[in-house]
Amino acid sequence: MIEFKNVSLRYSNGVEALKNVNIKINKGEFVVIVGMSGAGKSTLMTCINRMVVPTEGEVIVDGQTISKLKESKLRALRTQIGIIFQDYNLVKRMSVLRNVMVGRLGHTSTFNSLIGRFPQADLQLAMNNLKRIGIDEKAYVRADQLSGGQQQRVSIARVLTQQPKVILADEPVASLDPPTSHQVMRDLKRVSKEDGLTTLVNLHFIDLAMEYADRIIGMRDGEVVFDGHIDEVTEQTFEEIYGRPIREDEKRGDAS
Amino acid sequence: MKNKDRISLRSQRTLKQKTMIYLVVMSLTFLYAFSLWSQDFSIASSQSSPGTILYRLFVVPLIDPTYWPSFVERGWQMIETIAIAYAGGIAASLFALPVAILAARNSGGRASYLGKLFLNAIRSIPELLFGVFFVAAVGPGSFAGVLAISVNSIGMIGKLYSESIESIDQAPIAAIKASGGNDLQAFWYGILPQILPQFLSISLFRFEIDVRASTILGLVGAGGIGVPLILSQQQRHWEEVGVILIIVIVFVVIIDKISGKIRSNLV
Amino acid sequence: MKRKKTSSSKVRLFKPSFYIKLIGVSAGVLVLYYLAIRQTNASLARMLSAFPIFFRMLIEDFFPPDFGYFPTVVNQLIETFNIALISTTLAAVLAFPLLFFSSSTLNRHPLSYGGMRVVLTIVRSIPNIIMVVLMVAVVGLGSVSGILALMIYSAAILIKLTSESVESIDERPIQAIKAMGGNTPQVIRYGVLPQITPIYLSHILYVLEINLKASVVLGFVGAGGIGQLIRRQMSLFRYDRLGLIIFVLFLAISVIDYISQTVRSRLA
Secondary structure: OEEEEEEEEEOOOOOEEEEEEEEEEOOOOEEEEEOOOOOOHHHHHHHHOOOOOOOEEEEEEOOEEHHHOOHHHHHHHHHOEEEEOOOOOOOOOOEHHHHHHHHHHHHOOHHHHHOOOOOHHHHHHHHHHHHHHOOHHHOOOEHHHOOHHHHHHHHHHHHHHOOOOEEEEEOOOOOOOHHHHHHHHHHHHHHHHHOOOEEEEEOOOHHHHHHHOOEEEEEEOOEEEEEEEHHHOOHHHHHHHHOOOOOHHHOOOOOO | OOHHHOOOOOOOOOHHHHHHHHHHHHHHHHHHHHHHHHOOOOOEOOOOOHHHHHHHHHHHHHHOHHHHHHHHHHHHHHHHHHHHHHHHHHHHHHHHHHHHHHHOHHHHHHHHHHHHHHHHHHHOOOHHHHHHHHHHHHOOOHHHHHHHHHHHHHHHHHHHHHHHHHOOOHHHHHHHHHOOOOHHHHHHHHHHHHHHHHHHHHHHHHHHHHHHHHHHHHHHOOOOOHHHHHHHHHOOOHHHHHHHHHHHHHHHHHHHHHHHHHHHHHO | OOOOOOOOOOOOOOOHHHHHHHHHHHHHHHHHHHHHHHHHOOOHHHHHHOHHHHHHHHHHHHOOOOHHHHHHHHHHHHHHHHHHHHHHHHHHHHHHHHHHHOOOOOOOOHHHHHHHHHHHHHHHHOOHHHHHHHHHHHHOEOHHHHHHHHHHHHHHHHHHHHHHHHHOOOOHHHHHHHHOOOOHHHHHHHHHHHHHHHHHHHHHHHHHHHHHHHHHHHHHHOOOOOHHHHHHHHHOOOHHHHHHHHHHHHHHHHHHHHHHHHHHHHHO
16 A cells, blocks of 8 residues: 655755665555654655655555656545644634545535535535544534544544545644543544554654554664554564653553 | 534534524625615716826826926825824823723723723724814814824824833833832833834834824824825816825825834834 | 853943943934924923914814804715715625735745835835825826725734734644645635624624724815815815814714724624
């Protein structure tokens, strides 16, 4: 589904964000990428929808080498990749349902989307996704009336409504408290399994990673230092990835 | 029909919302219909074409040497306009001080409501009406202009002063008093450094507006460059009007530039 | 903290340059004030001593107002309001597309952005009377000139005020819409408009308040509205009628300001 072949990336200020990364992620996997901040986790993700372009190597998504895509094909690719942001990135003054419909923009003609005319099937899809996440009763509430956890769940519904093949979630629970973090991670894992989506999540909380991941990729200084199934992972593994003992604040804590 | 299951992008409006929207739409429609119906859109155009007039306004004064001396004369009248704005602005800054202290919530207390009402009333009167009144009272000339500017500017200066008084940080004052300072010391070291730059910046900002306002005040005979402007305009002496327009534009743009520079250094 | 006290270096609360600046600025302000007073003959003392005149003037000449003149005043007041309303509406329509050219978040083309900025700054800094005189000269006498002049002036104010809000909008939703495959019109419709529409409406109302006050000037140079009445009654020294005009105008402006500010406080 997603393949990195000898990918390196050096920013214009000389920082080497990625060093010769080779990974292959299969369809339907729920992968958690862990590592300290600055290890290259975010850069790895932004390569997948080409918000940044690697200086060397190839990124292949769904059979297409994305560095070679033209602008029009790139838009089509981006509709296949859903993103969940740390700060939810909802339009605060818009209703929840409208925010979720933003996920359909890439599939709707410009004119119809400008006058706000969406196919009934798309609206049904959006409402159904809100139902799956359990916030359909908030559909007509303005997004800024919702709590952080609810906003992040709206953004999950938005991503589902986009009907992507891949979901990228960049630190989705960094702004949330422990119980809400667990709820959001649970919802995310459940819906991505239900829809058979390939999901990549950046996390720096090791207990959350251990609990929800199918597979863990560990990064340090732009290099992949660990890649394995969750069964192979223990706290020792994290100490190897981080290169030092685990601190208590690197755990999110229990759901209760 | 499974109309019940249809999902709309927007929630069903309540009766109250519907009535509200209906009322707003109706009153706006009425407002615009009435104003378009009652408004006379006729134009009494002059014989000469717009091109000719623009040429006489902005080209002839620059290329015809007979108009060059009048740049000097109009320049002095513009300086009089600026003097009116400056004298009026200083007086307004002084008059506004007690009003602002009264109007600020933290210094005026209960009476702050009165102060705010007074400042609002002044701000809703156009400067020209002050001009009319003071020209009537003390006769035409720049004295009337200074009076009009000073009273008119109290509204805005007073409002902004009082807002800046309301935003004074109490912590340094408490610190000075706690370490044994008296009221005067608290004022001198705790309050003054906080508000003085803001006050200067506010007065300077209003001065920029006052230069424009005192240009307008000439129309009612309150001195400055507005007086010859309206006289030449009535006589359709477009070259003379052109000289005045050029002078005003150049002076105003320069003053805005300088004042903006000083203000950005103050804050 | 340890502070060494030597005889050669005195500890000062402020740097000496601070005092020099303070004295310099104060002296400059006072000298300019002295020159301005000489030019205008308007010392503070003379201003204060003129106050009794104002009260006598108010009581003896402006009062009682000539209420028989009321219908004429209302008639002209309606024209003044019409001019303000129509010019504000046209300005709102004209300013809207230009808004996107004049905010650096949406228009990254440095030449058209810089050009817009320069034109806007110049239009705003010109006193509006200059624009009115220009329009009357070029277009002709009548309210159309007044409407055009106010329209240009208030479009510039609208763009200035709102483009600042456009530049400070939350860019994160825009980033999200782009990442999901939305194109530029969709980004504007779903990412930008929901954020700026209430602000824009509020600024339109504010500009309406300004225009109502500014349109009083128009009549003096033949561009329609209540100004022509003021000018005529001034030259006839009919202070009772001027008193009525001022009173009615003050009331009308206060009412409009009140309505506008109520609506604006609910929009924000």
